Amino acid sequence: MGAPGSPTALALARLRRSRAALVGLTLLFLLVAVAALAPLLAPYDPLAMQGDSALLPPSAAHLFGTDQFGRDVFSRTLHGARLSLPAGVLPVAFALVLGVGLGLVAGYAGGWLRTIIMRLTDVLLAFPVLLLALFIVAMLGPDFSHVMLGVGISFIPNYVRLTYGSVLSVKEQEYVLAARAYGCGPARIVLGHILPNILSPVVVLAALNVAWAILTGASLSFLGLGVQPPTPEWGMMVKEGRGYLRNYWWVSTCPGLAIMVTVWGVNLLGDGLRDALDYRLMP
Amino acid sequence: MFRFAAQRLVQAIPVLVGVSIAVFGVLYLLPGDPVSAMLAGSGASAETIAGLRRQLGLDEPVPVQYLRFLAHALQGDLGRSFTQNRPVTALIWEQFPHTLALAAAALLIGVTLGFGLGIVAAVRHKTWIDTVSMAVTLLGISMPQFFLGLVLIFIFSYRLGWFPVTGQGGLARLVLPATVLGLGSATLIARLVRASMLDVLRQDYLVTARSKGLPEKVVILRHALRNALIPVVTVLGLQIGWLLGGAVVTEVVFARPGIGRLLVDAILAQDFPLVQGTVLFVVFIYVVVNLFVDVSYAIIDPRIRYDG
Numbered sequence: 001m002g003a004p005g006s007p008t009a010l011a012l013a014r015l016r017r018s019r020a021a022l023v024g025l026t027l028l029f030l031l032v033a034v035a036a037l038a039p040l041l042a043p044y045d046p047l048a049m050q051g052d053s054a055l056l057p058p059s060a061a062h063l064f065g066t067d068q069f070g071r072d073v074f075s076r077t078l079h080g081a082r083l084s085l086p087a088g089v090l091p092v093a094f095a096l097v098l099g100v101g102l103g104l105v106a107g108y109a110g111g112w113l114r115t116i117i118m119r120l121t122d123v124l125l126a127f128p129v130l131l132l133a134l135f136i137v138a139m140l141g142p143d144f145s146h147v148m149l150g151v152g153i154s155f156i157p158n159y160v161r162l163t164y165g166s167v168l169s170v171k172e173q174e175y176v177l178a179a180r181a182y183g184c185g186p187a188r189i190v191l192g193h194i195l196p197n198i199l200s201p202v203v204v205l206a207a208l209n210v211a212w213a214i215l216t217g218a219s220l221s222f223l224g225l226g227v228q229p230p231t232p233e234w235g236m237m238v239k240e241g242r243g244y245l246r247n248y249w250w251v252s253t254c255p256g257l258a259i260m261v262t263v264w265g266v267n268l269l270g271d272g273l274r275d276a277l278d279y280r281l282m283p
Numbered sequence: 284m285f286r287f288a289a290q291r292l293v294q295a296i297p298v299l300v301g302v303s304i305a306v307f308g309v310l311y312l313l314p315g316d317p318v319s320a321m322l323a324g325s326g327a328s329a330e331t332i333a334g335l336r337r338q339l340g341l342d343e344p345v346p347v348q349y350l351r352f353l354a355h356a357l358q359g360d361l362g363r364s365f366t367q368n369r370p371v372t373a374l375i376w377e378q379f380p381h382t383l384a385l386a387a388a389a390l391l392i393g394v395t396l397g398f399g400l401g402i403v404a405a406v407r408h409k410t411w412i413d414t415v416s417m418a419v420t421l422l423g424i425s426m427p428q429f430f431l432g433l434v435l436i437f438i439f440s441y442r443l444g445w446f447p448v449t450g451q452g453g454l455a456r457l458v459l460p461a462t463v464l465g466l467g468s469a470t471l472i473a474r475l476v477r478a479s480m481l482d483v484l485r486q487d488y489l490v491t492a493r494s495k496g497l498p499e500k501v502v503i504l505r506h507a508l509r510n511a512l513i514p515v516v517t518v519l520g521l522q523i524g525w526l527l528g529g530a531v532v533t534e535v536v537f538a539r540p541g542i543g544r545l546l547v548d549a550i551l552a553q554d555f556p557l558v559q560g561t562v563l564f565v566v567f568i569y570v571v572v573n574l575f576v577d578v579s580y581a582i583i584d585p586r587i588r589y590d591g
Contacts, residue, residue: 119297119301120301122297122298122301123298123301123302123305126298126299126301126302126566126569126570127302127524127562127566127569128523128524128525128527128528128565128566128569129521129524129525129528130528130529130531130532131524131527131528131531131562131565131566134528134531134546134547134550134562135306135309135558135562136309137550138546138549138550138558138562139309139310139558142551211424211425215425215427215428218427218429219427219428219429219532222427222429222532222535223531223532223535223547224547224551225547225550225551235427235429238427238429238430238433239429242433242536245433245436245437245441246437246441249437252430252433253434256427256430256433256434259427259430260422260425260426260427260430261425263424263425263426263427264421264422264425266425267421267424267425268421271421
């Protein structure tokens with residue numbers, strides 16, 4: 001990707017030199033492998049209940065112990081990766097496509113379209129994070145797909161704002177004016193000339209949002225608004241083990257750690273991307 | 284100055300109207316009408332449904348219903364909770380002080396820890412102190428709040444017995460929840476303060492301050508920090524949003540009373556008026572706080588022109 005010496009090539013080279021980003025990337029790679037191979041890797045059926053082996057501590061037979069229904073926590077945690085990864089990626093992809101699209105239209109077209117899009121964005125931004133997702137799930141009813149939709153919608157305004165601001169700053173630059181003078185239509189100017197030049201902050205935001213999406217999705221499941229039992233999902237598993245925490249810590253700890261490691265991996269990669277693309281002031 | 288504040292106030296009004304339309308309107312976007320949604324699965328008869336529709340004014344056109352909803356909301360009437368059969372505002376006012384106490388304590392922890400860590404990391408840039416504190420904050424950002432809450436409960440309540448597990452009242456019961464909420468905020472603030480300080484430390488006026496022979500402490504605290512504060516203040520507004528959202532999870536983990544738990548319980552019970560009222564109230568608080576943040580931003584940074 002990118003000719004030698006191009007900004008993309010430079011950024012990729014910087015990313016390769018970042019040890020943190022490589023650790024993050026490796027972690028995520030492993031997680032994708034775990035998610036894909038969960039049925040092969042898991043020693044037990046994640047849903048199989050065995051009353052006589054409930055709440056067993058971690059051992060060679062049950063690496064992470066068993067939960068109150070005698071289900072193997074390790075197997076359930078492995079299977080949980082299958083939900084947590086899409087929970088991170090899908091809402092962000094949804095928000096990115098819609099948000100960047102709306103931001104491009106608002107920034108390039110201007111006029112009443114801009115007014116409508118930016119006012120709607122202001123309304124969405126008025127909701128504290130989590131609250132908008134929570135409200136959407138509340139109205140649609142508890143379900144994992146509703147959680148992803150809610151989280152996705154709550155991310156849209158950030159992309160609209162970011163894209164809109166970037167479009168305004170590049171749309172009067174010479175290369176855009178040159179493209180226009182050359183007779184390019186608006187679609188070609190926006191997609192071919194403006195979009196590639198404003199993409200890097202969007203990429204950084206998306207990487208950091210994947211971490212947020214995983215955390216928010218897990219939180220909503222923890223609150224009982226997302227994945228419903230008995231499906232193995234990490235937030236849900238932490239919730240299920242909560243009542244047994246005092247004497248059977250492993251039921252909640254293993255899925256909790258799984259969330260943490262996953263999000264940490266995403267954040268390491270996001271930080272690496274931000275440094276490689278040089279957006280110092282983004283938190 | 285006053286003009287700027289007034290201007291921001293005027294800008295906030297359409298946003299709040301938009302939010303109220305969204306919060307009110309979502310019920311009408313759902314398949315079926317709110318009454319069937321409310322009574323779903325309750326086996327209510329056709330008369331009951333028709334009666335409730337009339338009682339709620341649902342037989343009138345939607346815009347009329349909205350205007351009535353808005354007029355009532357402006358007078359502090361957000362309807363009645365189905366499940367508790369009490370005015371929504373009364374429930375909110377009962378629960379809000381608990382959330383306010385939690386958020387204030389968390390903000391205190393977040394600001395103190397966040398600034399401390401951020402300043403130290405920036406001043407000791409590229410030393411192990413910087414590396415370690417940034418690694419710790421990254422882990423902090425990656426830790427789900429509900430899990431951190433359970434870990435603290437396990438260590439400090441179950442094993443050490445230092446703090447009670449749940450409930451309200453007393454400073455001891457506030458410590459763990461406020462720590463959970465505050466640590467999340469501290470990690471974000473620390474990273475921002477560090478980035479902002481690093482930016483400021485490169486500026487010419489710091490070279491000037493040092494060459495005047497000022498002690499390093501004065502250079503950092505008086506000259507660098509004051510300027511580094513500027514971008515951080517805007518984010519404080521976002522922090523409030525984070526605290527209000529995070530309070531939901533924290534209150535549930537610690538079984539504390541508060542707005543967040545009121546909301547989650549209302550959602551689980553499908554108590555729509557209570558959900559709408561609580562959401563509207565929280566958004567209102569958030570918008571007002573951000574208004575204050577914007578205005579104070581203009582006070583701190585003289586480069587911002589009030590008349591813009």
